[in-house]
Amino acid sequence: MALTTGSDGGRSGPKLAGGRLSRCDSGLDEEAERQEQPWGLGPDLECGAGEERCESACDSAYSSGPLDSFSSRCSLGSSSKAPAQETTFNPWAYLSKEGDTFLHLCIIHQVEALALAFIGQCSLEYLNWQNDLFQTPLHLAMYTRQTNIVRHLVVKGSDAELQDRNGNTPLHLACLYSLEESARALTQPVTAKERRLLGCGDSGTAGPRNLERQNWQGLTCLQVAVLSRNDGMVEHLLSSGARVNTQQEATSGRTALHLAVELGELGLVSRLLRAGGDPDAPMYNGCTPLHLAAGRLDPGIASALCQAGADPLLPNLEEDTPMDLADSNWNILDLCPFDDVRLRGQPVAV
Structure with a gap:
């Protein structure tokens, strides 16, 4: 790296006033x-x-x-042929x-x-x-x-x-x-x-204050951690105060729970549900996490969502319910375990 001295060598540092510099690659992207x-x-x-x-x-x-x-x-010392002069x-x-x-x-x-x-x-x-x-x-x-x-x-x-x-x-x-x-x-x-x-001195609260800030893809830190399939990071963010239902990613309106369902990560789905994830949260097209689980024929995640209170009869914008998206040969009870159905006040065992 060549050492250079600015013409205002006595300035205390880069000045923020007067506009931004042009943007080019620094090699650490x-x-x-x-x-x-x-x-x-x-x-x-x-x-x-x-x-x-x-x-x-x-x-x-x-x-x-x-x-x-x-x-x-x-x-920066001077040469032997130049007058004695030194610039620091x-x-x-x-x-x-x-x-x-x-x-x-x-x-x-x-x-x-x-x-x-x-x-x-x-x-x-x-x-x-x-x-x-x-x-x-x-x-x-x-x-x-x-x-x-x-x-x-x-x-x-x-x-x-x-x-x-x-x-x-x-x-x-x-x-x-x-x-x-x-x-x-x-x-x-x-x-x-x-x-x-x-x-x-006491300069106020250090570290990030808004854990729901989105990047230019519309993703929060929690959603990025879910997409990375990092259980430990998801746990850390939730314990640090990250909220599950506050933001939808920009492209299709998915919450962190939608993303976990799409990845087929039952562990992440269960953790997000325990943290208060809404099993009936709609995407921009009206699909809930249960719609996604039914469409992917994932009975484990579908059962976890139903147990958390997901509505299997909730239609999306095309009027399809999660039940409609289930394959006709699939045992519908795997999707919707109706363990709370009652007849004349008595629970019905299936």
Whole structure:
């Protein structure tokens, strides 16, 4: 990487005023290596053998030493034929042709120590800077599976709801690539101890606040996790407050429960039903999850939906009920186990 100095070498960082830059490829829009590390400052994790080791490590990581040392090594000296003059490289003012700040590049090249030093000293404007693919440092830390950096960015107050060019938040990326450890680092509440160790004030609620935010495909994080067939991620999102019935994906109006039925994932269907998934939620064409199960001749999922209260006689926009979609040779009782039918007040055993 060539080291360059801007004409305003004394500026404190990229300016957000005056419009956006043109968008071009920064080279991190594909799936990266699948390796995660536990973050070092989580509420339930210790940074070392004790409090003293933790504070010592934090002081070391966030001292000005790494930046001072880097700056001294990057001074641009003059040649022997030119008048004596020296210009010092200013990493805070650097911006690549792809719109990456120096912090973006530290994360891309996985230089963790220098990235942590920058995170400890820069402003929120710098932390939330989006490159030409609208990726923040938090997006890039997700792509490169650097969970420790993810956690430090969250503690410092990075905006976890900014969206990249595909509309994905960092949490969407965690669900898409099954980054469960990074998702926990992103969503776990920040403790007073973490703020104290990083020298942060009370900057409000950290991490994503709107778990129902949709990407440009109209998918929420929960729907992305269901499509990835990730039971653990679905469980984590539900326990973190994600709601099952609040959003329908944009193309056909499917809920997370519809998606689980289409995938034939009985375990996910049962978990979503326990979380309050509506078995009679209609798609844009009026089809409920039970319509989908009947059309796919899936008696296990159909039975689970009926037991949760799904109506087998509810018509879609074409006036077809789930019973109408069942194959004529299929035992209809597998689809609709009428175990609550009563004759003269007495239950009828089938």
